[in-house]
Amino acid sequence: MRPGGGTPRGERIQGLTTESFDALLAQLAPDRERAGELYETIRHKLVRLFEWRGCASPEDLADETINRVARRLAEGIELRSNDPYGYFCGVAHLVYKEVLRRAAREHRAIESGDWPPPSSLADDEPSDERLECLRRCLQQLPADQRDLVLRYHQGENNIRNRQALADQMGIPMNALRIRVHRVRRKLESCVHSCLSR
């Protein structure tokens, strides 16, 4: 693993020296493989946090955050072992605030990002091709997972439906949400590869 090449996603890290990248991994975990996994998790989370904040280039901002943390670590800063994520979070907030200030300077609304206005998205019907891919992917799931995700998405009395489902399974609603989401992630990846063919 090295910045600029190899794993994890080294090719995305711009302007990061091998020393600072190594310092980052060493602080995340003594085992390099484990450190690589943690790095991927943190990066994925940062990307999503910037997305949820409405930023237009979440991947770039996540990499910028990681680069800054890594540089500081190479300078000798140590992550607090009881909260190694706190430092990433603090730096991410700084990066976000810089983006806000820059956007304000450029009189650009950050929430709309660089993407087309949402009105064009509002009432799209899923394409036949996408539906067909989804059907195929659903068929590949174990029956219980397929039933679970479809029942969860049934429209009428949706909230009551889900509560009944959670009661039947004997798990809290949030556990049900997470369980369904794990199945949905599999479907997302399956549909994506089906559509790419």
Added chain:
Amino acid sequence: MRHEPTDDELLRSYLLGTLPEREADHLEGRLLAEDELFELSEAIEADLLAACDRGELAPEERERVLRRLASSPQGRERLALARSLNAAAKAPAPVVAFPRRAPAHSRRTFQWAALAACLLMTAGLSWYALERQHGGESSPLIAREREAPASAITSDVLVPPPPSPQIAQESHPSAGAPKPAKVVCQLALMTLRGAESTKRLTVPPGTEVVELQIGLEGMEDLASFHVAVRNPTGEILLDKRGVEPKTMDGVRTLVVELPAVRLPAGRYEIETQGTAPGSDPEALSPLSIEVVRGSKG
């Protein structure tokens, strides 16, 4: 008294962009540190996109969802998946309905399946001897006893096949078999809890060991498990941590054994927790078995 918002309420506000800045900062710190909370946030995001597609959101919320969660290319993909799932869940076929009670013909199938399962369990003594000859691996001849899913039956729901003459023939106890007699009970997590979730297990006289095999389909991320079995009075009979799944017939399965003598007739609860690497343990759906002591002859 001030209502403390729950995590799902906080996440919903955060995703809609209505959470005050300070609270959003604090929540983001937790999202980075807590994997389960992060997963819940992604789940609620998907719920919001699905609700938006179904027209269940107030106009202002809908606008926020479209702007904040669905305007990037990745967000559009997620919205498209939510729409497709909503459409698939509406369609009559091949969608499987999820009635708590199966239709008449399905129930008949299950009644038959339950009978077959009971017969197989009763035949477990000599079955075990046969299994040992296979080197301890599950024999492909053995029908699987599964939790009855609370769903309509589809062709790929696991229903035990009819016992073949071969099984019936091999189910007779073999004279002089020296191995400890074992009965196997196969269960599956991730099935719905309901009236059908208590599995009846007949333990014939002479049984020395009861082996519980708990299927783990759809839990590939969980690496290690904690299994506890409680007897009808709530006493813990087995409390085993660090159980790692085995692969049996291509299915990841937890295997634990109990001395049959500790299982008098009654209902037993099986509690399971699974742990993904780097995460806290997650409680899984409880299972139960109703032990019935078989009579001699």
